[in-house]
Amino acid sequence: MKLTRVMTAPTMSMVVLTVVAAAAANAVPNIVSATSTAPPSVALESATPPATAIGGCRIAKNPNDSFLAESGAVPADPLLFELGQAEWIVANEFIVQFGREATASLELSRVGVDGRTGIDMLDETCARHGVSNIRKLFTSTVAGNDAAQLANAALPDLDGFCVITVDLTQTTLEAAMADFGADMLVTKVETIGIHPFYAPPNDGNYASQWHLSQTSDIDIDAPEAWDTQNGDPSKIVAVLDSGVRYYHKDLGGSGTSSTNPSGAAGNMWINSAEKSGVAGVDDDSNGFVDDWIGYDFVSAPIATCWSGEDCTTADNDPRDFNGHGTHCAGIIGAMNNNGYAVASPAGGFGSGTNTTTGDGVRVMALRIGHSAVSGASEAGYVRMDYAASAMQYAANNGARIASCSWGSSNSGGLAAACDYFIAAGGLIFKAAGNSNNSTADYMCGRADIYSVAATDQTDKKASFSSYGTWVDISAPGVSIYSTYHDHNADASDYVAALSGTSMATPLVAGIAGNLWSQFPTWTAAQVWDRIRTTSESIAAVNTSYPGQLGAGRANLKRALDGTTGGGGGAPLAGKVLLSVLGTPTLGAAGAVADEDIAQYDGATSTWSVYFDGSDVGLTSFAIDALAVLPSGELLISLDIDGSLAGLVGSPSGTTVDDSDIIKFTPTSLGANTAGTWSFYFDGSDVGLTTNNEDVDAITILPSGAIGISTLGDPTVTGLASLADEDIMAFTPTALGSVTAGNWAQYFDGSDVGLSTNNNEDLDAVDVAATGVMSLSTIGAFSVTGVTGVDEDCFRFTPTTTGATTAGTFTSYFVAASRGIPTSANINAVHIVP
Structure with missing residues (x-):
């Protein structure tokens, strides 16, 4: 030495x-x-x-x-x-x-x-x-x-x-x-x-x-x-x-x-x-x-x-x-x-x-x-x-x-x-x-x-x-x-x-x-x-x-x-796409408006802009629901009805209702977003006609059906006693300006502890190919094993789905640990594996 x-x-x-x-x-x-x-x-x-x-x-x-x-x-x-x-x-x-x-x-x-x-x-x-x-x-x-x-x-x-x-x-x-x-x-x-x-x-x-x-x-x-x-x-x-x-x-x-x-x-x-x-x-x-x-x-x-x-x-x-x-x-x-x-x-x-x-x-x-x-x-x-x-x-x-x-x-x-x-x-x-x-x-x-x-x-x-x-x-x-x-x-x-x-x-x-x-x-x-x-x-x-x-x-x-x-939630292997109310500043993504989609990369713990809504006509809207198709096209439902420039295929010209779903086909994404809009799903054709039945969350289910949760308690053909903490499965026979298909219950929130009070209404849903659900609520929530607030996302692993739902909850995406302020609220979510 x-x-x-x-x-x-x-x-x-x-x-x-x-x-x-x-x-x-x-x-x-x-x-x-x-x-x-x-x-x-x-x-x-x-x-x-x-x-x-x-x-x-x-x-x-x-x-x-x-x-x-x-x-x-x-x-x-x-x-x-x-x-x-x-x-x-x-x-x-x-x-x-x-x-x-x-x-x-x-x-x-x-x-x-x-x-x-x-x-x-x-x-x-x-x-x-x-x-x-x-x-x-x-x-x-x-x-x-x-x-x-x-x-x-x-x-x-x-x-x-x-x-x-x-x-x-x-x-x-x-x-x-x-x-x-x-x-x-x-x-x-x-x-x-x-x-x-x-x-x-x-x-x-x-x-x-x-x-x-x-x-x-x-x-x-x-x-x-x-x-x-x-x-x-x-x-x-x-x-x-x-x-x-x-x-x-x-x-x-x-x-x-x-x-x-x-x-x-x-x-x-x-x-x-x-x-x-x-x-x-x-x-x-x-x-x-x-x-x-x-x-x-x-x-x-x-x-x-x-x-x-x-x-x-x-x-x-x-x-x-x-x-x-x-x-x-x-x-x-x-x-x-x-x-x-x-x-x-x-x-x-x-x-x-x-x-x-x-x-x-x-x-x-x-x-x-x-x-x-x-x-x-x-x-x-x-x-x-x-x-x-x-x-x-x-x-x-x-x-x-x-x-x-x-x-x-x-x-x-x-x-x-x-x-x-x-x-x-x-x-x-x-x-x-x-x-x-x-x-x-x-x-x-x-x-x-x-x-x-x-x-x-x-x-x-x-x-x-x-x-x-x-x-x-x-x-x-x-x-x-x-x-x-x-x-x-x-x-x-x-x-x-x-x-x-x-x-x-x-x-x-x-x-x-x-x-x-x-x-x-x-x-x-x-x-x-x-x-x-x-x-x-x-x-x-x-x-x-x-x-x-x-x-x-x-x-x-x-x-x-x-x-x-x-x-803090479960380890993130992929990426989380979020629409967030409140225009929070999210790391490198900067200020994210409610017509935008932010991306959180679990591998690097970093934020970026995935979709800039102001680039494609959404400045007067907020994204209320989101899903991404295997093709990379985005399914989106908006918070209010209105006219969307460039929208094609709507039964009412360029008008879209908040019970409808529209599709965005991108030519570019990120800070410079570009692409085209087309009409995808007409809610009024299949029973979504009241304010309570505005689309609040969408996802693509493992069966290929469209999963939908609504703003209030819905009433659709074939289903009764549904609530806004539930998820319905819509299996289409036709989509676009003339929409048709069948409804079934996919998830009963009250079976697994989601209260019928407004706080625990679902306002963001993603269901993976494995059936694991990522959920967010409109307010603070408390279920077996997990508590959180409206800007958090938690997971449900089902043992059964449908009218009799059972399974277990785990924490997944805790907003505070990812830089989302308490003034924000997750409005839509999609998980990219």
Whole structure:
């Protein structure tokens, strides 16, 4: 084993609220109380600005924001500004992405500490602004231990991203960015954001870990899940944080300690090529020298460095000082059943005593922030460029899950790095924040990054947790026991109980690691969909936050078993076509009007426009019912009667009634929809003549008959006592302007618990070739095993159909977990297998 620098134990002062010190390798630690004026969960995730005396960089107001509009007052130090949710930026450094021409030249020239590039035009710009240093933000795209797997991935190009350091006595940040941004060799410029860190085992503190198991069963059911899977060493979870105490015996195994950090193994990720390689050599050619246990990306102080903290020089020692990262790491992968400290969802399952090597998922330690002075307190902060570099490192070296418990902004190259990690097949989990408001930061606002809110021991939203329709899932985050580092006493291992969405996030990441261990061939989308769809509903105890806590509380056992029905719905293998009332904004599809059809892709969890009704004359209508024929033609019923330009075959010219069905034959679909309209089904010919008998849902049944549910209780030839929660089967003998055929009852909603009150009237129906029905109601519903609201879709698997209907219900498509707001309502549905 080798290191490029001596790793010494730091000494400093900090108090913790509740810690557990471990005196011996296999001892059960005793709880020790310490006086604290600021619990770690507060100090580490506060929104207090860092101090203004900066070492390697300074903190400034973001030039794109108005400070006065935010706060109404100028702080004492004009270089220190708080923006919104504790957003600050580095004042003397920013990101430049050079174009391909410049990047190729830069590779051959002297880019480095003297701030020269060898390109005359750029060097003139550098000289004007006193550029003292230019460093590459990312390594080569395909470098690293996972190069073979990444070779076939469609990865975004990260070449050309550099960090520019300027002299603030010669220029301003705004002037330098504007000058570089105007250069023809530069593609983009970005600021660099600074944000705060947001069989039962015999582990000594397992009994205190309510989030794993408690008598009320408001937990993740970890012990039940461990009988099936407890984590596999082939799965790597990256912890991008304040570093990790990798020599904590519950993380690094019995062979390590503060005096022997190089003995770390356990459940820590070890880069074996570097550990057994030649000192001072990049043995695995991943762009990092001697990175045997992760990497420390902190190369300059973010703010005034807390006494004893390591705030300079990026290196191969990602040890923790702050404690936040160690706590997150233990929540994911502390070694289980080793007689020591705590347990975790993916920590493996030992023999009962602490061992050198663990059998759980591997925790990759990536240090992107440090402890800084915040008034008289200690607080942890991260830089977005450090986070970006770490994200690429994680992807290149085999991590497929990233746990991110800190604030974020679209700066420092972070967006490109997240794109890279996701394109490499990864899942990113992000803390929702501890501001108790509905404001999403940059990463939480992305549909392809999964935001985690925090709940308490009763399933209620934690008092501090942020919330919103952008939240994807919730998890326990109050008084969570995990491993900890106390820089007052480096010689001892500790356990601390902290609270925050910072704790909920690694818990979901650990669940993902366990689940991926059980299903190693699954894609990231499949893993996420299983976690979301098997979550447990917490809506009943969070009525003040409808649709704002994600799919529900994550549950490890249910995820392993594939148990659905309480939270996010069943896994989606295909695509869901929806017409939705309320003009909601649905991801990349944008604002979707009620004459449009949106498509949700279950494989990618993304929205798109499938059919733009305004392109083909439906602006004054809403789509009330929808089905897609095998030919790709669309059957549609409208909400009102009226004239539809271009309609052919109607018995009344271009007029269509809301009891009729029309057919659209597309020549193109999507944002530019085109095609022709023809008349398909005349409801008045076959008994649909009253307002109650307006068509409310249509589908093609397995027999080929047309399934129809009406707005009210219908009366048609051959059937009696039907209701609007029923489905009729129409077998045609003629279609078009003269419609004829026979009616039969296909589904009796009252037989299976759908009430005759208006809330549970069916207003959207799809019946698959297998007979499985996807249903949505006009209001909130409650049937055996499933509850939901009008924007949800649930499934019925029949054992019998017709006048005597029987079968079982499961959850399928929970709107809140897919970004549909509570103000919307599913008006029509069709499932594309």
